[in-house]
Amino acid sequence: MTERLIEKLVTKINGVLPGKKAQEIMAPNIRYVGDKYPDRSNSTPSGVLILLYPNNGEWYTVFIERTTFGPHGGQISLPGGKKEDYDSDITVTALREAEEEIGINQTKIHVIGELTTLYVPHSNFSITPVVGFQNEIPVLKQNDLEVQSIINISFKELFDIKNKGIKTFNRGSNIIQAPCYNAHGHVVWGATAMIMSEFEVLMDSSSGISV
Numbered sequence: 001m002t003e004r005l006i007e008k009l010v011t012k013i014n015g016v017l018p019g020k021k022a023q024e025i026m027a028p029n030i031r032y033v034g035d036k037y038p039d040r041s042n043s044t045p046s047g048v049l050i051l052l053y054p055n056n057g058e059w060y061t062v063f064i065e066r067t068t069f070g071p072h073g074g075q076i077s078l079p080g081g082k083k084e085d086y087d088s089d090i091t092v093t094a095l096r097e098a099e100e101e102i103g104i105n106q107t108k109i110h111v112i113g114e115l116t117t118l119y120v121p122h123s124n125f126s127i128t129p130v131v132g133f134q135n136e137i138p139v140l141k142q143n144d145l146e147v148q149s150i151i152n153i154s155f156k157e158l159f160d161i162k163n164k165g166i167k168t169f170n171r172g173s174n175i176i177q178a179p180c181y182n183a184h185g186h187v188v189w190g191a192t193a194m195i196m197s198e199f200e201v202l203m204d205s206s207s208g209i210s211v
Contacts, residue, residue: 005059006110006112006133009112009113009131009133009202009203010112010113012202012203013112013113013114013115013131013202014113017115017116017198017202018116018198018201018202019116019198020116022116022197022198022200022201022202023116023118023194023195023197023198024194024197025179025194025197025201026178026179026180026181026189026193026194026196026197027178027179027194028176028177028178028179028189028190029176029177029178030171030174030176040119040126042124043119043124043125043126044082044083044123044124044125044126045082045083045090045093045125045126045128046080046081046082046083046090046093046125046126046127046128047080047081047083047090047091047092047093047094047097047127047128047129047130048077048078048079048080048081048094048097048127048128048129048130048192048195049078049079049080049094049095049097049098049104049109049129049130049132050078050115050129050130050131050132050195050196050199051079051098051104051109051132051133051134051138052131052132052133052134052155053133053134053135053136053137053138054135054136054137055137055152055154058154058155058156059154059155059156060137060152060153060154060155061152061153061154061155061158062078062079062102062138062140062150062151062152063076063077063078063150063151063153063183063186063188063192064076064077064078064079064101064102064142064146064147064148064149064150064151065147065148065149065150065151065186066146066147066148067144067145067146067147067148068148074148075190075192076151076183076186076187076188076189076192077191077192078129078192078195079094079097079098079101079102079104080093080094080097080098080101080127080130081093081097081100081101082097082125084096090114090128090130091111091114091130094128094129094130095109095111095130095132100143100146101142101143101146101147102140102141102142102143102147102150103139103140103141103142103143104134104138104140105138105139108134108135108136108138109132109133109134110132110133110134110135111130111131111132112131112132112133113130113131114128114129114130114131115128115129115130115131115195115198115199115202116129116198118191118194118195120190120191127191127195129195129198129199131199151183151184151186153183153184155203158181158183158188158196159181159200163181163182163183164179164180164181164182165179165180165182166178166179166180167179167180167187167189178190178193179193179197180193181193181196
């Protein structure tokens with residue numbers, strides 16, 4: 001991994017983040033936006049990991065397809081989960097959960113920093129994305145109790161305009177239109193798409209990241 005990219009990420013992530021406006025680029029039409037967020041004082045903290053690693057001259061990341069169980073069953077998400085009382089901070093949460101779900105080796109992950117915390121009204125979770133990198137292709141093993149499949153994709157492909165669209169579906173009497181990314185045929189929408197939208201804006205490149 002080039003030091004130049006890491007230096008760029010460190011500077012941007014530890015500076016002024018794009019924040020909510022960048023997240024809301026990929027917000028579903030029924031979602032609370034701007035100043036209309038409900039009270040988040042009793043939300044559950046959680047952490048997810050945006051993992052960067054080099055592969056064949058490009059930068060890649062990892063998503064998971066969750067099993068059909070639970071409130072987010074079958075959805076595409078970043079590895080991560082709820083902060084436990086024994087977690088010293090949200091970075092520990094993101095790394096621990098990622099290890100449990102996809103078998104990362106935490107000792108090989110270099111943490112860069114955190115993106116803007118995103119509140120999810122549907123689950124009452126406040127999700128903090130943690131950005132980290134590994135200097136080699138990670139050896140991953142999915143936890144079959146929580147993960148249906150692991151999706152590896154380059155940022156160049158993910159952020160390509162050809163792989164962006166609108167997911168339309170019904171939820172009760174509501175018609176939801178959600179901006180989304182296409183990750184090898186998997187639809188990335190909702191909170192995960194909003195998190196990745198901030199990362200895309202942060203990198204200031206819709207064509208991806210080169211090694």
